[in-house]
Amino acid sequence: MIQYPTFPSSSSRRGRGLPFNGLAAALAILCFLIGVGLQIATHQIGFVIVGAMVGALILLSLKMCNSWQRALVLRAGKIQGLRGPGLFLIIPFVDQISEVVDQRIRTVPVHTRQTLTRDTTPVDVDAVVFWMVHDPLRAITELDDYEGSVSMVALTTLREVVSSSDLAVLLEDRRRIDDELRDLIEVKTREWGVTVQAVEIRDVQLPDNLQDAMSRQAQAERERAARVTLASAERQVAVELAAAAKTYEASPIALQILQINRVFEMNKNRGTTILMPTTMADAMGNATAFAAAVQAAAQTDRDTTAE
Numbered sequence: 001m002i003q004y005p006t007f008p009s010s011s012s013r014r015g016r017g018l019p020f021n022g023l024a025a026a027l028a029i030l031c032f033l034i035g036v037g038l039q040i041a042t043h044q045i046g047f048v049i050v051g052a053m054v055g056a057l058i059l060l061s062l063k064m065c066n067s068w069q070r071a072l073v074l075r076a077g078k079i080q081g082l083r084g085p086g087l088f089l090i091i092p093f094v095d096q097i098s099e100v101v102d103q104r105i106r107t108v109p110v111h112t113r114q115t116l117t118r119d120t121t122p123v124d125v126d127a128v129v130f131w132m133v134h135d136p137l138r139a140i141t142e143l144d145d146y147e148g149s150v151s152m153v154a155l156t157t158l159r160e161v162v163s164s165s166d167l168a169v170l171l172e173d174r175r176r177i178d179d180e181l182r183d184l185i186e187v188k189t190r191e192w193g194v195t196v197q198a199v200e201i202r203d204v205q206l207p208d209n210l211q212d213a214m215s216r217q218a219q220a221e222r223e224r225a226a227r228v229t230l231a232s233a234e235r236q237v238a239v240e241l242a243a244a245a246k247t248y249e250a251s252p253i254a255l256q257i258l259q260i261n262r263v264f265e266m267n268k269n270r271g272t273t274i275l276m277p278t279t280m281a282d283a284m285g286n287a288t289a290f291a292a293a294v295q296a297a298a299q300t301d302r303d304t305t306a307e
Contacts, residue, residue, distance in 0.1 A: 072101070075094055110127045153188050
């Protein structure tokens with residue numbers, strides 16, 4: 001059974017309301033203290049009552065919004081407009097602050113479970129939607145819950161895009177999928193006064209059996225590439241050996257000298273005794289004599305040149 005995701009509750013965001021207005025509270029306390037001072041000076045309690053009433057009136061009428069907030073004011077149920085940022089006045093008991101909208105960029109996580117791709121592969125996709133309210137009045141008046149609506153639109157759009165895409169596209173071309181998701185979601189939310197900044201797919205999870213199959217396929221591909229590389233190297237070595245064979249065929253003495261060098265390299269660090277046939281030893285002796293003769297002739301030439 002498909003388990004649909006649960007989104008962050010929008011009631012917590014809506015319940016934040018306006019920030020504490022320290023200026024209004026300070027003015028209210030000041031009015032009350034003035035009334036107390038006048039009552040002490042004149043011994044008339046009416047000044048205290050008047051000061052308290054003026055302070056309460058200031059608290060009820062003087063409101064404040066942060067720079068990223070906008071407040072919708074209703075007067076007797078009719079829209080008066082948006083207020084903020086900063087200080088603004090309302091008529092107590094007549095005006096009502098219906099809702100406060102946060103215009104900062106927000107994030108909404110979107111999760112799809114066991115969604116079939118176009119090539120019928122079940123996948124779990126996690127994405128994040130970055131969005132903001134660019135028209136608070138339309139977002140409040142046209143939707144009952146614009147945050148929940150954005151979440152549901154993002155979920156349905158993500159499922160549509162995943163269902164219409166192949167698994168290889170989801171795994172290899174995420175940037176194009178992100179752009180497509182952003183465009184599709186923004187088309188649906190633009191009329192609500194909401195702008196979608198970006199959509200990013202965080203993870204695409206595959207079933208375990210499919211992961212094993214893909215792992216075996218990748219391993220087979222790597223083994224095939226290794227064997228092709230090894231065969232290519234062996235072919236190159238064979239070509240070089242054929243060229244070397246032709247060289248040694250034209251000069252048997254060079255081949256015998258190579259044999260002597262190989263025997264010397266095999267025995268120089270081991271100190272072992274090597275037994276070889278007499279014919280091979282005679283051939284090496286001839287090669288050694290030839291090499292010594294060549295070296296002596298070269299030394300004679302150098303001595304003659306020096307004289």
